[in-house]
Amino acid sequence: MKLRRKLEKRQLEWAQARGIETRRDEKTGEPLLQVVNLDDNFRVPLPEEARTQLMRGSGGELNPPDCATGHVYSLASSMALCLNFMEAWRGGGIEAFAQALGFDEDRPLRAWYDVRVPLSVKRTEAPSLDTMLVSVKGDGFMYGIEAKFCEAYDGKPRPPLTRAYAERKDLLDGWPRIQRVARSLDGHSESAPRFIHASQLIRQLMVMRKNFGRANFALIHLWYDVNDRDARAYQAEIDDFALKARQDGIAFLSKSWQQAFKLTAGLQTPDGWRDYMDSRYGLAKVAKAE
DSSP: OOHHHHHHHHHHHHHHHHTTOOEEOOOOEEEEEEESSSSGGSSOOOOOHHHHHHHHHHSSSSTTTTTOSSGGGGOOOOHHHHHHGGGTTSSSSSHHHHTTTTOOOOOOEEEEEEEOOHHHSSSGGGOOEEEEEEEESSSSSSEEEESSSSGGOOOOOOOOOOOHHHHHGGTTTTTTHHHHHHOOSSSSTTTSSSSOOOHHHHHHHHHHHHOTTTTSSEEEEEEEEEHHHHHHHHHHHHHHHHHHHHHTTTOOEEEEEHHHHTTTSSSOOOTHHHHHHHHHHHHTSOHHHH
């Protein structure tokens, strides 16, 4: 939790240095992480399409009907980081980012945010993906993106795999290594990952497989790296999970935001975008844990 607080403090200091108004604690008057004006959390004002997607999503990013509250108001929001990053391709060309990540992709793609992918007709069982990259025509290969920022370092116990998923062994069939990880997520096993949210990853893999087919999707995990032992522990676990997934034939990719930012160096992006992402999030190099 200590590391998360440091990252959150940096975001608050970034906002204060730019005169961005934040909400204040009603009792103490101390500044909070939530911006007063939503657009202050983004390099450019949030497009109406993205705003509507967040309002209709399942993650509580924007709460209807007036969008006056929600998680994405937080300076430490992983969704805000994701939106600011993906904003570079809102006018088109996001397939170039997929190519930079190593995917053989030439179809025009578009981004959808806070997407709920169902396991069954019971919508409460549907995990959300921060972003999905889909063909403009809605066909072919699907890319799901799970974005992590400060919450990767909250120190909280990771929840077990819920019964609705644990009972769907058919959606893990043919994935023996991921099956073993899933069996460890019973809330008692000492072999279960401690830092990554493994049950979330497995739920996302399962629903992507159910909805799009075993070989018609990729899951991309983007996480925020810092020069700290907790980050190295997180990296070790996510790299191990990625190796197991690849050995099972799953298109799973894990990159830090810093790595993803570096891969975009040769791509066409809006003026000022790279400076903004680096000045706010320090993506040009691994951040130090002071």
